[in-house]
Amino acid sequence: MLIRLAGGEVIDPVNGLAGKRDVWIKGGIIVEKPVSKRADKTYDLSGCFVMAGAIDIHSHIGGGNVNTARLLLPEQHAAHLKRPQHTPLSNAGWSTFRTGCLYAQMGFTTVVEPAMSPSNALHTHMELADIPIIDKATLTILGNDDFLLSMIRDNASSAMIDDYVAWTVSRSRALGVKVINAGASAAFKENIRTFSFDDVVPSYGVSSRRIVEVLQASVGRLGIPHPLHVHANNLGIAGNAATAAETIGASNGRPLHLAHLQFYGYGTEGRRGFSSEAARLAELVNGNPDVTIDVGQVMFGQTVTISADVIRQYSGMRTASPKKSVLFDGDGNGGGIVPYRYRQDYYGSLQWAVGLELFLLIDDPWRVFFTTDHPNGAPFTAYPELFELLMRRDARNAKMAELDQSALELTTLASISREYTLDEVAVMTRGAPAKLLGLDDRGHLGPGAIADIAVYRKGQDIQKMFRDAALVFKNGDLVVRDGVVTHYRWGRALRLNPPSDKGIVKRMQAYHEDRYGLSLDWFTFPDSAISRENPFAEVACRS
Amino acid sequence: MVAWIGSRTVPLPTAIEQAAKLLAKSRCPVFSLDSDIHGCRSLIALAEQVGATYDHVNGRDLVHQVALHTDIGGFFATATEVQRRADVIVVVGDVPAVHHDLLLSLAATTPDLPRSGKRRWFHIRGKATLALSGKLQRRAKAVDAGSSDLPIDAVLGVLRASLAARKASVVLDNIDAFLGTVANADFPVFVFSHFGDAASLTMLQGMLIDINKKRRATALFLPSDDDAWGMVLTSTWMTGFPPRTGFSTGSPVYDPWLCDVDRMIAGEEADLHLWVSERDEVDPPRRSGLPTIVLTRSDRPVAGAAVTVRIGKAGLDHDGVVYSSRIGTLRSAVAKAPSDLPSVYVIVEQLQHALQGEDVASC
Incomplete structure (x- = not known):
């Protein structure tokens, strides 16, 4: 079927397209305007913006830790409802089903789960397979696992490291590699309570810095499009901007992605010894073109923090709200689930401001990514509110007037006049994520792209515009109309399949039999285990 | 021979049609489940479709866990x-x-x-x-x-x-x-x-x-039963809630008392019971007056059941996915003795298809 989206204002910075023009879809793909052919179906998009479907590069939407959070907090669901809560009878906020629907309603069509434990890959992909409409992807976690740490300790060759990384990415069906507080979870099992970038995992004798460097280099050699995704040390601690600065400095001119930088934007100034260092970090990011970051914006209200940074989550347990939490010593990283309420007090106000400072002081929208680190900074359903804060200075000022002024005085936020344009929003949420993840087939509206398209009705109310997309197409199927899901379909999980030496399979087989007394079959699975048609779509590594 | 209406052997499509009619007519169906992850996925989706309340077959053991x-x-x-x-x-x-x-x-x-x-x-x-x-x-x-x-x-x-x-x-x-x-x-x-x-x-x-x-x-x-814990995990990701959960309002509602299937049956709130177990030698408790649909490993009709369908077991008759305490997560279970017995997933798929032609009653 030939579909014509007629008369909308196209915002497609990747292809340099702007202004009123038609978009044509055939067979789920965006095509050139056909010569002498009439559309089978035409949508009049007068008064609307047309963008590619949005891509979220860092949102905890599935897997063992996310499910444990659901289990721990049946009362959490209200926080994941749309804001304002105009559906009081709905109490299912963050099931896999609602996750797909809520993302699609906002015009998001691809979402990355950024923290999949390799040993938990089947569970994670089973959950992702039950998220309707959108495409998904995962980043597999390495850097606290015995096999890798032992290889680094024993000065294994680059080829051996690469084989292991490639095998892990491939067998866990991941789109990239993430390292979470490198070495700290292993150290915590040996009762180490703080762990910085140059600290050493006791029984392996390798530092966090070394682990990051080894993985960063391996990801590069393997041609994995997404740079190593780094959750740095000392998350949430006053003065940790120095850690972020060290980590940025260690990128050594090679691509590196720093996750949720807001949680590292803290200095030690002020009466409470907790201040903003966002301006300094933004300057560092601006000066290091190989570094990308996502923000992890904090928004106010109840949420739950979900992280494989076990050492951090343990220290956060004392501020759990409500007073219950889970700490999980798993293979490699494990995880911690700590519910938390961000209040408009000194600390909450400062964290909120730090995130916005990073968004607004990092110049290049191709290198700063739109996230709340769902649900750690806020549920993703807060995105429309965040879009407004970025695009309207008056909205920021109005919110700032409600907050703790002593905290805001230690930030530069009041002095920033920048407002994101729609073009910049399209870069940050479409073009840039696609480029960062190596997804050439999306993030833009050029011929050949898959027809993942979000249409928004123009209006003064930015929150409403982004909360309820006028139309959303996924692979050319109309799935949302006026913010309501009209058609359900199953997306795929995007994955890499980097080649590795066949010998690694034998080594892993021997390792699992020797250490666990179990064959490798216990830890691997065929695609058919997902029980959906074509559950995966392969993305090419760079040669 | 895999299906019965009462004690009468029938072709599988006939049993599916009869079961679908019962489900469609029911105003307050309850499900007792015991299957692998795929079976539970399909049964919970079915529960949503017909507004049912569900729990594990051994739900009472799960409450404290x-x-x-x-x-x-x-x-x-x-x-x-x-x-x-x-x-x-x-x-x-x-x-x-x-x-x-x-x-x-x-x-x-x-x-x-x-x-x-x-x-x-x-x-x-x-x-x-x-x-x-x-x-x-x-x-x-x-x-x-x-x-x-x-x-x-x-x-x-x-x-x-x-x-x-x-x-x-x-x-x-x-x-x-x-x-x-x-x-x-x-x-x-x-x-x-x-x-x-x-x-x-x-x-x-x-x-x-x-x-x-x-x-x-x-x-x-170590959960009392790995399959039951697998069902807990599946329910939690699909609905946001562990069992005991029900769809009587259209949306999932988690309430360990309200959605206690045994209580609902004893209190005569339920008007249909779908009972599913892949275990050998296990039959549903017999309850007179309550129409029951049974999916079971048994090679004979269950006494008192309105419809009985014989099913295979995940990891034995067909491939499946199960929770394993040995590794603390899900694992793929390859069929050890593949057979033609249908999986729960396949039967439920057929039920869902048959229900598309039925006018489902709401609670």
């Missing part, structure tokens, strides 16, 4: 990590026989992380706690700690007080050995399964919170 996670949380570990790292294993109370092979494998190994070492075992016992099985005890050489006069929650309370150097008026067997060993352990792990009371779970996790203030310790939770 689910409540541990919804109400308390705590410290947990995988069995694989325990195998490699635990220098002390403390078995708390009774552990179901189904997990004894796992305990034996732990007893047959020693920790290699962070370095090779020995592993010591304790068994915390209360007045109703059984001794470890002979084979396990011979391997583990567990030292009993506890009291034959006190319930297990009281024993745990005394141990917690003692670990915190508080005085307790009761003296437990081998308490000094226990306290000394745990105080010097690098990574002690408390192994527990389903307690019948919330107090024991709270006290155990409280003890772990205390220990972790200065040293590391964690717990290995």
